[in-house]
Amino acid sequence: MGNVFRELGNGGRIFKNEGAFAPDYIPQEIMEREKEVKELAFALRPISEKRRPQSIVVYGAPGTGKTCTVKHVLRELSDYTSRCFIVYLNCWNYPSRFSILSKIAEKVGIFVPRRGVAVDEVWAELVGVLKQTEKVPVIVLDEADVVAGDEQGIFYDLIRIKENEGIDVEVIAITNRGEMLAQLDTRIRSSLLQSFMEFKRYTPAELKEIVRGRAKLGLFPGAYSEEVIGVCSGFGAKNGGDARIALNLLWLAGRNAEKEGRNEIIVDDVETVKGGVLKSLKKEKIESLGELDRKIIKIIQEGGEGLKSGEIYGEIGKNERTVRLHLGKLESMGLIESVFSGKGGGRTRVFKIRR
Numbered sequence: 001m002g003n004v005f006r007e008l009g010n011g012g013r014i015f016k017n018e019g020a021f022a023p024d025y026i027p028q029e030i031m032e033r034e035k036e037v038k039e040l041a042f043a044l045r046p047i048s049e050k051r052r053p054q055s056i057v058v059y060g061a062p063g064t065g066k067t068c069t070v071k072h073v074l075r076e077l078s079d080y081t082s083r084c085f086i087v088y089l090n091c092w093n094y095p096s097r098f099s100i101l102s103k104i105a106e107k108v109g110i111f112v113p114r115r116g117v118a119v120d121e122v123w124a125e126l127v128g129v130l131k132q133t134e135k136v137p138v139i140v141l142d143e144a145d146v147v148a149g150d151e152q153g154i155f156y157d158l159i160r161i162k163e164n165e166g167i168d169v170e171v172i173a174i175t176n177r178g179e180m181l182a183q184l185d186t187r188i189r190s191s192l193l194q195s196f197m198e199f200k201r202y203t204p205a206e207l208k209e210i211v212r213g214r215a216k217l218g219l220f221p222g223a224y225s226e227e228v229i230g231v232c233s234g235f236g237a238k239n240g241g242d243a244r245i246a247l248n249l250l251w252l253a254g255r256n257a258e259k260e261g262r263n264e265i266i267v268d269d270v271e272t273v274k275g276g277v278l279k280s281l282k283k284e285k286i287e288s289l290g291e292l293d294r295k296i297i298k299i300i301q302e303g304g305e306g307l308k309s310g311e312i313y314g315e316i317g318k319n320e321r322t323v324r325l326h327l328g329k330l331e332s333m334g335l336i337e338s339v340f341s342g343k344g345g346g347r348t349r350v351f352k353i354r355r
């Protein structure tokens with residue numbers, strides 16, 4: 001019998017660099033966002049000049065390039081000046097005041113045990129170290145809408161560092177729901193999150209440029225056609241002007257072509273994998289979740305037509321505040337949805353899985 005790998009042969013002539021399609025890949029060149037890149041750079045420039053920088057909220061729909069644009073500009077900033085250090089936090093992983101402060105503290109070399117320390121102790125130690133350094137912390141709170149309820153105390157902690165201690169701090173909050181952060185206390189808005197920057201959904205033409213650019217980086221020249229680029233960007237355009245969807249479609253189409261032993265992606269490949277793209281992005285999201293989040297999803301799933309918040313708290317058996325925090329996070333991820341039911345004072349939220 002022949003060897004199954006020998007019969008399969010080499011990986012084919014589709015992907016020149018498949019890594020260019022990985023979720024955390026940041027391209028050297030951010031396309032169609034020149035204005036936003038400049039605006040961010042303008043807000044950050046004071047850091048290199050020992051002046052006070054302006055904090056920013058970046059908001060917009062999924063896949064509009066918020067994360068990659070911010071990361072790109074910060075990479076350039078670190079390249080340009082040594083007067084800053086960057087703390088990037090995805091609030092899905094750091095949803096609480098304590099975890100965010102601890103992460104910043106760790107970044108400046110403070111050891112923070114998981115338990116047995118109060119937020120204020122971490123804060124005080126952090127202030128002590130920041131006072132000693134010339135460097136400006138640039139704190140990126142990605143998916144910042146996950147920080148809800150009492151956990152928003154983190155914003156006051158940062159204000160105190162800035163105002164009471166006179167330490168320069170740059171905060172960049174990234175969110176899908178700009179209106180959420182706009183509702184914050186005026187003190188937070190006037191002191192910490194002064195300017196708002198919207199990332200609009202990409203137009204079909206912009207998506208085409210982005211997909212074409214990525215194809216050049218990741219695929220062999222003969223492995224795709226303009227038509228394939230058009231279908232992929234069209235699908236992203238139809239699904240919310242979302243570059244992630246368009247790029248994932250091209251990636252999966254490439255894999256499909258490879259599987260079928262062709263050297264070129266054809267429109268049929270794209271059509272074949274279309275249905276799977278949205279599902280696989282959702283699956284990826286769920287896989288990124290922790291145990292408690294998955295448990296909550298499972299309970300809601302089993303609840304079918306909708307579960308009251310109280311029923312969820314009961315089943316989980318953790319304190320209500322924690323569960324509420326996680327429900328907010330899962331909702332902002334688009335995995336579950338909630339409506340209010342009942343009237344007047346007895347109104348309660350009912351949760352179900354978002355299809």
Ligand SMILES: Nc1ncnc2c1ncn2[C@@H]1O[C@H](COP(=O)(O)OP(=O)(O)OP(=O)(O)O)[C@@H](O)[C@H]1O
Binds near residue numbers: 030032033062067
């Ligand atoms: N202007 C662009 N040029 C090149 N690639 C882009 C551009 N915009 C988005 N992308 C790519 O599209 C994908 C999604 O972008 P990104 O993660 O920045 O979106 P986002 O706005 O942060 O979405 P979400 O709100 O879901 O977090 C990434 O792979 C990113 O590299």
Ligand SMILES: [Mg+2]
Binds near residue numbers: 066068
């Ligand atoms: Mg993002």
